Amino acid sequence: MTSTFNTRRRILNSIAAACLAIPLSKSAYSKSIGYAFSGPAADRGLGLLPLRPCTSGTRSSTAGPFYTPSTPLRSDLREPDTKGSTLVLEGLVMTSDCRPVAGAVIDIWHCDENGRYDNIGYRYRGHQYTDAAGSYHFVTIRPTIYTGRTEHIHVKVQGEGTRLLTTQIYFPDQQAHNAQDWIFKDELLMELKKSDQGWHGRFDFIL
Template sequence: MTADATGVTDVTDEAVRSLHATDDPRLRELLTGLIRHLHAFARETELTTEEWEAAIRFLTATGQTCTETRQEFILLSDVLGLSMLVEDINGRHGSEHTESTVLGPFHMTESPARELGADIDLVGGGERCVVSGRVLSGDGTPLPGAVLDVWQADGNGFYDVQRPDVQPPGNGRGLFTADAEGRFWFLTCVPSSYPIPTDGPVGGLLRATARHPYRPAHIHFIVSAPDHTPVTTHIFVAGDEYLASDAVFAVKESLVRDFTPVRDADAAKEFGVPVPFRHARVDLVLEHT
């Protein structure tokens, strides 16, 4: 290492220079930025050895909490706003396209293929609901055969992977294919707001910073079609008390939908549900590649 006139070693420059033989230019760029920002953070905050050690313990515990059905690092990224920032950076589409938002930590199992109109609520845990709409290109052209991967928590705010003793695998999940006019529809329960898992390191972080763990009620979608850019998004239930304070900063006004009460018998017959029920309509618009 080299030192300046005061004898202080410039470890930052030394660490950056150590990357000079990195073949991948993007990897070199990312690691250079990471080193410089981390070192600047340590200098700005005058990070102590004890604080550094606590951070190492926290990250170790975060990794140890991850399982096949739980991703604590994604949860950490979510509550720090990083997940939403990455979505914003990579989701700068025109205003006519559906906005993207976070994947979340519960897209951990494969959604079962289901027929249009199928019920993804296998446990009957909430108010009956129909979700319907179309998948469109930016110019309004329907996208027949578009694929919609859908998942949500049950009426009590839990995903199937969180309570395998209560919910069968695939509850609240479905893989749907839009019809020849780009239309889709399925049955479910009205989602409820829920707390993200707080029994791990991320929960401890929220408590230490006096933050609540709640997410507003929502349904997740990943929508794809040939020659179009896939979108990962949600629809949020209008009027939810946590819309303005989502624990993972994922709410966008364009994604908030009314889940309208319906008492019309003919409408109920169309979807094969009893009255009353709730109906959420959403068109999902993809960008042409």
């Protein structure tokens, strides 16, 4: 069973790598991110307003060594045995002149509550498409720190015809760990609030 699953993963990864290497038409695949552009998702966030002026693009950051392509299409990344604190993460994907990017692919991944990445399966990995208002919405858990790194979530996002943004977003209540992380940047801090259900994070991406 494990051997069959690993073989399937290798095949999927090979296909994804091939898609990234071959220029494809915009109606089929993004040239950079490797997912089909299927149009906007159902409206989720028509009430969201931009957090700040859209004058410059979101700062990029390294993808790190743990990126896995071909993640599941889903908005809820929690697992049946999830033990971490629930995090609702939402926001907008916009252009530099504050136009919503509908149907953009947003792919996120992060470590688990023990600081480990799943490099075999898709635990705490997934992608979705923004709605007509450029809104995205994930439900996951708060990752934790691990050696050399503060709490963070990795993101790849791209709209049809836009640049591919690869970056990381951070938690503002981790000042001490943020200060010790050489990759951390202040402008990549999310807005964060505590709620009865866990945590609510907000970050807008400008392409």
